[in-house]
Amino acid sequence: MTKKQQIIRFENAGLAYAESAETLSDINLTLGEGEFRFLTGPSGAGKTSLLKMIYLAMRPTRGTLHLFGEDTIDAPREALPMLRRRIGVVFQEFRLLDHLTAFDNVALPMKVAGVNLNSYREDVSELLNWVGLGDRMDAKPPTLSGGEQQRVALARALVSKPDLILADEPTGNVDPAMSERIMKLFVELNKLGAAVIVATHDLHLVQTLGKPVLKISEGRVSRSPAAGGGA
Amino acid sequence: MSDTAPKSNFMTRWRREPLLPEAGAGGAPLTAVIAVMSFLAVLAMAAVLIIHQSAGRWTAELQSEITVQIKGADQAEIAASASAAMRVLNDTPGVEEAILKSDDETAALLEPWLGKGNVRAFLNIPALIDVKVTPALRTDLDSLRQRLTAVAPGAALDDHAAWHNRLAMAAQSGQALAVLVFLLVMGAACAVSTFAARAGLAANHEIVSVLHLVGATDKFIASEVQRRFFILGFRGAIAGLAAAFAALAGAAYLLERGVGADSFLPQFTLGGWHALWLLTVPLATCLVTAFTARLTVLNTLHRQY
Ligand SMILES: Nc1ncnc2c1ncn2[C@@H]1O[C@H](COP(=O)(O)OP(=O)(O)OP(=O)(O)O)[C@@H](O)[C@H]1O
Ligand SMILES: [Mg+2]
Numbered sequence: 001m002t003k004k005q006q007i008i009r010f011e012n013a014g015l016a017y018a019e020s021a022e023t024l025s026d027i028n029l030t031l032g033e034g035e036f037r038f039l040t041g042p043s044g045a046g047k048t049s050l051l052k053m054i055y056l057a058m059r060p061t062r063g064t065l066h067l068f069g070e071d072t073i074d075a076p077r078e079a080l081p082m083l084r085r086r087i088g089v090v091f092q093e094f095r096l097l098d099h100l101t102a103f104d105n106v107a108l109p110m111k112v113a114g115v116n117l118n119s120y121r122e123d124v125s126e127l128l129n130w131v132g133l134g135d136r137m138d139a140k141p142p143t144l145s146g147g148e149q150q151r152v153a154l155a156r157a158l159v160s161k162p163d164l165i166l167a168d169e170p171t172g173n174v175d176p177a178m179s180e181r182i183m184k185l186f187v188e189l190n191k192l193g194a195a196v197i198v199a200t201h202d203l204h205l206v207q208t209l210g211k212p213v214l215k216i217s218e219g220r221v222s223r224s225p226a227a228g229g230g231a
Numbered sequence: 232m233s234d235t236a237p238k239s240n241f242m243t244r245w246r247r248e249p250l251l252p253e254a255g256a257g258g259a260p261l262t263a264v265i266a267v268m269s270f271l272a273v274l275a276m277a278a279v280l281i282i283h284q285s286a287g288r289w290t291a292e293l294q295s296e297i298t299v300q301i302k303g304a305d306q307a308e309i310a311a312s313a314s315a316a317m318r319v320l321n322d323t324p325g326v327e328e329a330i331l332k333s334d335d336e337t338a339a340l341l342e343p344w345l346g347k348g349n350v351r352a353f354l355n356i357p358a359l360i361d362v363k364v365t366p367a368l369r370t371d372l373d374s375l376r377q378r379l380t381a382v383a384p385g386a387a388l389d390d391h392a393a394w395h396n397r398l399a400m401a402a403q404s405g406q407a408l409a410v411l412v413f414l415l416v417m418g419a420a421c422a423v424s425t426f427a428a429r430a431g432l433a434a435n436h437e438i439v440s441v442l443h444l445v446g447a448t449d450k451f452i453a454s455e456v457q458r459r460f461f462i463l464g465f466r467g468a469i470a471g472l473a474a475a476f477a478a479l480a481g482a483a484y485l486l487e488r489g490v491g492a493d494s495f496l497p498q499f500t501l502g503g504w505h506a507l508w509l510l511t512v513p514l515a516t517c518l519v520t521a522f523t524a525r526l527t528v529l530n531t532l533h534r535q536y
Contacts, residue, residue, distance in 0.1 A: 057444060059536055077533065078448070085446035095441050099252040111250070112447040156445070 005033045005069060007164050007195045008054060013063030015049055023049050025219045027063065031197065033163075036190045038206045039199040041216035047199040048092055050221065051166050054197070055089045056080055068163070085113055088162035090170040092199075094153040096141040102128060103137040106155040113160070120159065127155035130185075132178070146173040154182060158189070165189060167198045171205070183209060250442065250455050251435055261427045261460075262467040265420065269471025269516045270478075272416040276512050277479055278409035280505050286402030293395045294369055295327075299360040302385040306355065312383035313358040319378050320360065325368030332359040357385075413512075417519055424464075424520040428456060428527035439532075449532040457525040464520030468513030475509075 008031040016022040024046045031037060039047050052058045053065060056072060065072045067083050075083070088109075096105045103124055104111075110120040128137050131151035141149050150173045157165060165186065171179035183198070183205055190196045197214075200206065206213060213224050299316055303309035313331055320329040332340075337356055345354075368375070372390055379386040432439060442452055 055444060056536070057440075080536075081443070081446045081448045084444060089444065095437070095444075097250070097438055097441060100250075108250075108442075109445040112442060112445055112451060114451075160446075 006066065007031045007033055007035070007068060009064075009066040010053075010060070011064045011066075013053070013060040013065055015046075015053060015058065016061045017049075022061070022219060024216070024221065027060070027221050029214070029221055029223075031164075031195055034190065034193050034195060036187070036196045036211045037198070038209075038211055038213045039197055039216070040201070040203070040206065040213055043201075045216040046219065047216055048168055050216065051089070051168050051197065051199060054164075055087050055166055056084055085109065085160060086163045088157035088160060088165045090150070090153050090157045090165075090167040092168035092172070094141075094149045096149055096152055096156075098141050101138045101140055102133060102144070102152045105141065105152055106159055108156060109160040123159055124155070127159055128152070131155050147175070147178070150174060151178075161194075163194060165194050165196045167196070169199060169201065171200065171202060179205065187211075249459065251431070251438060251459060258463060261423070262463050262470070264423050265464050265467025265516060265520060266470040266474070268416050268420045268423070269468040269513050270474045271471075272413055272420075272516060273472055273475035273509055273512045274478065275409045275413040275416060276509055277475070277505075279406050279413070280508060282402050282405045282409065284505075286399065286406075289398055290395060290402075293391050293398065294366065295363050297362050297364055297369070297372070297391065298389045299362060299379065300387045300389060301358040301360070301383055302387070303355065303357075309355065309358050309385070312385055313360065315382040316360060316379055316386050319375075319382055320362060323368070323375055323378075325365045326362055327365060328361075328363040330361045332361065417515065420516055420519050421523045424460060424523040425527045428460065428524040429531060431456065431459075432528060432531055443535075449529055452532060453525045453528040456528045457521045460524035461517055461521035464517030465513070467520075468516040471516070472509070472513045 008029065010027040010029040013024075013027040014022045015024040015027075027050070039050065041047055049058070053060050054067070056067075059073065068086060070079070070083065072080075072083065097108070100108070106124045106128060107117070107120060110124075111117075125134070125137070128134055131154055133148060133151055133155075136144065136148065141152065144152065150170065154167075154170055157167070167186065170186075171182055174182065179202070186196050186198060187209060215222050215224055299320070301309055301312045301316060303312055317329060317331055320326050334356070337359055340359075341356065364372075369390070372388060376388045379388060439452060
């Protein structure tokens with residue numbers, strides 16, 4: 001068996017917004033291929049900030065970050081889109097494009113990658129059906145409820161079959177049943193080989209699924225072993 | 232249920248929604264400004280063409296004509312010299328036509344200065360010969376001049392060179408000015424496009440950011456913006472072209488009615504080739520607009536993460 005590829009590797013990384021003190025410090029963290037992590041911590045702890053560095057929206061202000069074995073700090077700007085295409089993100093604020101339909105929003109990563117519509121049309125429909133929005137494919141985000149928008153965002157994150165899935169509070173706006181369904185989907189995709197990080201406040205879910213947890217408190221990321229009774 | 236429910240699904244898949252919203256790129260104002268630019272650029276280009284055409288006609292006319300003037304001590308000497316000069320001219324290859332002006336015609340030319348009356352009684356009016364020459368002879372008049380003075384000592388040959396040069400100079404500076412105006416207008420179109428592209432990026436900051444995060448390259452985004460600006464520029468340019476054509480047609484009509492067909496003022500007929508040249512102006516305008524927008528976007532995005 002070959003050594004598992006490292007999907008994420010932070011070394012002595014830190015992140016500071018503007019001139020203020022570091023929001024996150026001394027991050028030393030690795031995530032291997034096919035691994036699953038929950039990310040928890042109080043509001044304002046820095047969960048979103050950590051994810052932002054991973055999906056290449058912000059550079060760590062110090063230290064290094066390797067993604068899929070590639071150095072992201074010194075990478076030329078032209079190399080970043082290719083790395084981003086391997087990551088599917090459910091943003092905490094969804095970040096859907098209001099002028100596009102749900103269908104086009106979900107299709108966006110494929111379109112941007114220059115893929116022919118015929119080869120992903122079915123995937124988009126199936127994903128939207130799966131999240132229960134099969135009949136709202138032509139609706140634009142402003143006409144959708146918060147929970148519906150969140151599900152569109154989820155579908156968009158998965159459509160490109162990414163190697164790494166980052167979900168920032170993906171169940172914050174949906175009912176408990178849908179919430180459980182979404183979490184089980186992540187677990188299934190993880191079994192198919194995707195590495196997954198789910199940031200959540202829902203400690204109950206964390207307990208039931210029994211996956212390893214990364215905890216952020218006071219600007220430090222620490223790892224606690226699999227929580228609760230599961231697996 | 233939503234008003235855009237299942238029956239229109241097929242249409243949704245069919246339609247190619249632009250990834251940047253319609254309203255974002257400052258649509259209407261940009262189109263209006265491009266229309267004005269295009270209008271001015273078409274007029275400048277029309278000026279270049281009209282001056283070129285008219286100057287060509289004037290100078291061709293002037294170039295083929297020279298005048299031989301024959302002076303003498305008395306009318307008899309003048310007449311003798313004139314007929315000798317006519318013989319030389321008619322024997323010269325390259326002379327297409329030589330017409331000796333009659334005394335009455337010559338006198339009529341002097342009338343504005345000397346008044347009606349028997350001018351010949353107190354003045355030895357020189358004889359005038361209008362000569363039409365081929366371009367080949369026009370470039371080398373020296374030997375003709377020598378042969379004329381050999382048979383008619385009082386003959387002087389005027390090739391209108393000074394007048395011709397002045398006219399050519401005027402035409403050239405007019406054209407240069409029009410070209411300068413054209414280039415300035417194109418430069419202004421670039422500036423406007425740069426400005427609008429930057430404003431558009433700023434206004435659509437969130438969308439651009441999402442596009443990046445789902446894996447869009449700068450080139451992809453630049454192409455989207457470029458396509459948008461090409462369409463906006465095209466609309467504006469066509470409007471400007473239409474307005475300019477209307478203005479030119481109006482001017483042509485007024486000129487024709489006001490000064491008559493045989494006037495020295497430019498009579499322009501913009502057909503065929505000229506219309507094609509004018510059509511390149513809106514094309515150039517929207518290409519310049521779109522390409523500038525592309526460069527602006529690439530430049531701006533390059534400074535982001
Ligand atoms: N753009 C920003 N500029 C300055 N400070 C910021 C910015 N974004 C976040 N912060 C600060 O960084 C800290 C961490 O924020 P972050 O959004 O990462 O927290 P979080 O753990 O995701 O919180 P929540 O659970 O509420 O989503 C907070 O103190 C916040 O005020
Ligand atoms: Mg957050």
